[in-house]
Amino acid sequence: MTYKIVLLLGLGLFLFPNVNIAQTPTMGSAKEYVLFTSVGAITNTSISQITGNVGSNVGAATGFGNVNGVMQSQNTATATCSSDVASLYNQLDAATATIFPSATLGGDTLMAGIYSVTGASTLTNTLTLNAQGNPNSVFIFKLQGAFSARADAKVVLLNGALACNVFWKIEGVTSIGTGVTMRGTIVTNNAAITISAGDTIEGRVFTTAGGISVTNTLAYIPLGCGSTVLTGPAAPSLGTTANFALFTTTGALGNTGTSSISGDVGSNSATPTGFNPALVTGTVHSTPNSFTSACASDLATVYSYLSSLSADIELLYPAQFGNKLVLTPHVYLLNAATTFTDSLFLNAQGNPNAIFVIKLYGAPTTSTFSNVVLINGTQSKNVFWVVNGAVTIAANSIFRGTIICNNGAISFDVNCTLDGRALTTSGAVGVNTLNAIAPNAPINYYSQTSGDPAMLSNWNSAMDGTGTAPTNLTTRTSYIVQNTHTLTSTGALAFGTTNSILEIQNGGRVIASSGNPIRFANSSILQLQVGSEFSSNTTDTLQVVNLIGGKISIGTGTTLCLNGNVTTSAGVISGSSSSNLTIGAAVGSLLFDQSTPGTSNVIHTLTIGGGTDASISLGNDLLINPTGKLSFSALGTKTLTTTGHTLTLQSSPLGSAMIDNTNGATLIGIIRVENYVQANGRKYRFLASPIVGGNSLQWRNNGTNESGQGIAITGTGTVDASISNQASAFTYLETNTNEGTTINGSGKWPAIDGNTSLINGNGYRVFIRGDRTISLVTSNSVNNATTIWVEGSYPSSPVSPSLTYTTAAANGWNLVGNPYPCTLDWGAVTGGDRINIDNAIYIWHPINTTNALGGYASYVNGIGTGTPNVGTQYISSGQAFFVKANASSPTLSMRESHKISSEAGGRIFKSAPLKPNSIRLTLFDANKKLDDAVMYFEEGATNNFDPEFDAYDLTSYIGFSSQNKLDTFAISGTSLPLENETYALYANLGSGNYALQFSDLNSFSTLPELYFRDKFLNKNILLTDKGFYAFTVDSNSQNTFGNTRFELQFKYKALGENELDRTQNKLMVYPNPASEVLNLVIQDNIQALCVFDASGKIIIKLPGNTNKMDCSHLTSGLYVIEVETKQGNFYCKFIK
DSSP states (O other): HHHHHHHHHHHHHHHGGGGGOOOOOOOOGGGGGGEESSSEEOOOOOEEEEEEEESSSSEEEESSOOBBSSOOOOOOSHHHHHHHHHHHHHHHHOOOBBBBOSSSEOOEEEEEEEEEEEEEEEOOSEEEEEEEETTOOOOEEEESSSSOOOTTTTEEEEEOOOOGGEEEEEOOOOOETOOEEEEEEESSSSOOOEOOTTOOEEEEESSSSSOEEEEEEEOOOOOOOOOOOOSOOOOOOOOOGGGGEEEESSOOEEEEOOOEEEEEEEEESOBBBSGGGGGSOOOOSSSSOHHHHHHHHHHHHHHHHHHHSSOOOOOOOOGGGTEEEOOSEEEEEOOOOOEESSSEEETTOOTTTTEEEEEEEOOOEEEEEEEEEEEETTTGGEEEEEEEEEEEEOTEEEEEEEEEEEEEOOOEEEEEEEEEEEESSOOOEESSOOOEEEEEEOOOEEEEBBOTOOOOGGGSHHHHTSOOOOSSSSSSSSEEEEETTTEEEESEEEEOTOOEEEOOEEEETTEEEEOOOEOTTTTOOEEOTTEEEEEEOOOEEEEEEEEEESSSEEEETOEEESSSOOSSSOOOEEEOOOOOEEOOSEEEOOOBOOOTTTTTTTEEEEOSSSSSSSEEESSSSEEEEEEEEEOOSSSOOEEEEEEEEEEEOOOTTTTEEOOOOTTTTEEEEEEEEHHHHHHHSEEEEEESSSBTOHHHHTGGGGGBBBBBBBBOSSSSOOOOOOOSSSEEEEOOOOTTTTTTTTTTGGGSOOOOOTTOOOTTTTTEEEOSSTTSSSSSSSSSOOOOEEEEEEEOOOOSSBBBBOOOTTTTTTTEEEEEEEOOOOEEGGOOOOOGEEEBBBEEEEEEEEEEEEEEEEEEEEEEEEEESSSSEOSSSEEOTEEEEEEEEEEEOOOEEEEGBBBTTTTOOGEESSSSOOOEEEEEEEESSSSSSSEEEEEEEEETTOSOOOTTTTTEEESSSSEEOOTTTSOOEEEEEEEOOOOOOOEEEEEEOOOOEEEEEOGGGGGGGOOOEEEEEETTTTTTEETTTEEEEEEEEEEOOOOSSSEEEEEEEOOOOOOOOHHHHHHHOOOEEEESSSSSEEEESSSSOOOEEEEEEETTTTEEEEEESSSSEEOOOOOSSSEEEEEEEEEEEEEEEOOO
């Protein structure tokens, strides 16, 4: 029996390689290196973040900026390392393999063991190494040929696997593609190694002979397996300096703005100025005293100790300090004036007591929004900056640690945060709206399991739960969500205080559930590590955010406000087509989730500004949903920067995204504006470029044929070939005198080709067949929907297109364009913004039925015409329209204040608004509506052309003739009609049968008898609302058409004696239309009154003895008011 058990055990060990236990090879001095070659050069391109020594025993290292390690070259140390690398290679080469996978690694989960691949091998997708709970498990891969890792491949460690226990022995060239995450120690034999942009190396990269090339790489020595535990030097004894946030031994100490200080403020030689004691948690030492004297003495002692420490790493490029550099607990030296840009990460590697000392010999300065970020247990109380020279911290920066400055001034520009102290032995200290807190060694608390973050018992001062729970969640400290824990709010949670940190570690997640926000205190910090997530499924506000990695997700239909600086290293914000983002402060650069372009990098509404200064810079592309917008608050300074990336305003059948009134904001960089074109026929459209720098090549999708994208432009020049090669895109030239004063002469429409710069504010006429997949070289009548786009910079307000007035040419007709990516309200373009320009606008609408290609819709003074859709005052983004100059030197200024984002672009054509005292005529032939015209009566108008009241007839079917018979109007405003006054109707029609419909007669407050006269047939018809009149035109008979056959006549009915008395007592109301209060005028006393809506329902019923009625609560529409008097009941119509 014993023999059988032993035999079975032996067979099991042989058959199941996951129980094979490889021996960990020794590395000697090589374990301190992250990059090393025995023979060859080491080169770096762009900025890489390197932690560990870098060296070559025969060759140079070039292109590296600041390295968190020692640069070694051809010395005793490299000779020793070369020998140790050779030894490491020999140990790996001698290991006996028992597992033989295929040459394509990836998509698998492997257990510990020794693997061998014959020939070249490739890493694809994700390779998972599973230690099965044993942190001592060793993985050795013997690759007997060249090795390559494809782009975005990953090595993932599972169940306790450690990168320090993973080894790759490679017999050939090693090529790591872009975006790869590689873990373990690579030892390449006699061949070069290439590390590409965006790669992460948790391990080491060695070659026995060959060059090493890295580009924009994050590489660091893994922890564990006996690696050196970094602690840094011993911390200084601060003495009384620990009580101060701001101090100078000799010099002025002043504040500008509203600063909040936690800690003492003082000078040993002067009185601090500008500080509000109510905003200082501590003592403002108004005069030098014994306490400031003791602090001056202790400060000298602290400086003496820190300056005596020997540096173990010199950062060789002080001018490149920052730039997402990662430092570990050491004493660092920068031996020249230092420029700190972007972010600096201080990584304690899990040791909360680790000390950082950074010695700067030369004056340091920072960029705006610079940020010192503390990760993996680093505490600001353990960070010390020893400076010989003046310190200048730029605006909106976040600085952490204690600054010990010797003989130099310290300056903090506006809106900075100091998590530490600013102390100088000699020099002025100046701050402006600073938020500073002297660290007091806060206790960190760790999540213990998934659950509600509000439960105090779910937090503990020890990672393993052996410590104590907090008494609240508002104490200034760090709260750390550990791996695999998901904390979901079940009620509103108030979190933190100034400088409190909620850190979510890799694999952790915090969810603010619907209706249960997590409210972060001002200047509190949300910090996300790689692989973590904060999901906001309710309207919420975040303060300072450090996106070291991970993701902030904005839930469907919710709004997230960022109210503090955001530092982005690799973390992203993920939105959706219905999520909203508000920028309430100067947040810096944001990265949006590009993992699913068009989905994860889309938001509905981006709002910049919340009443204070606010700014944002796009770190990558962002799309605004077709029904959304970019908006700006009215207050504060606001900036949006897209440089290097694109903000896209999407368009679809649902609408087009807009940029609302910018309220003085600054927009820097590129914006792409889309325009969805419906499939309603191969027809002309009037188009415009809503940005500066657009080009007709962009309308053509840069010449790329893509379904649903772009259009074809034919003709000559840079165009798309067609059967006829006739031009299909045109601009308009008002000054051309060869075709008279008509706007339709071909000479007034010069063609443009498919690579023409589009002038912002100008209009263009373009024949659109559909997208670019439609063939132009075969007979084709197909039409489909497409989306066109232009790309460029945002226009400066106002936009004033160049207009002309040439009486011998187009007589002032100018084709202009809405210059903004937002609906324009023509009704707001008044006064000095429209000089020597008529009040009417004219737009070509392709679905109007005037002819096969569409027809004009017009609008003036609150009323529009067009069939079947009339024009309104709203002009869509990307829409062109005609205006008419009426004198020399015309000017048109379109401003930000003229925009109206609440009106979607499609609403420019809609049902006709009801104009008081108006009549609408609609012309039909046997098949469809052909044309319409409107006459209305308003004080100030005349019977001839009035530039503020009338619109010319551009369709040439029917219209109203002016009294002098010189003009024809689609919209004619005139004075109130007199008894028997007539108005001529112009009918330019060919032979055929037609019908006229008369409508809107109910718009008259007091309706006269209105007659339609056909002088050719000698008919006089009393009109009724919606009534029709049929007639025939013979083009050979002049009397059947033109402006002599038809006219309207107004009469007033003859009254008897009793009726005359009632007329003298008739009801009048004003103003009409009314908005707030309606005044009633009648000679007799009112006994009661009622108001009816259009359906006859009683809306208001009041007793008598009143001559005023509140109508502010009524909705817009037509109403009838009835008053009861002794003489009887009287009626009158009014409009709200």
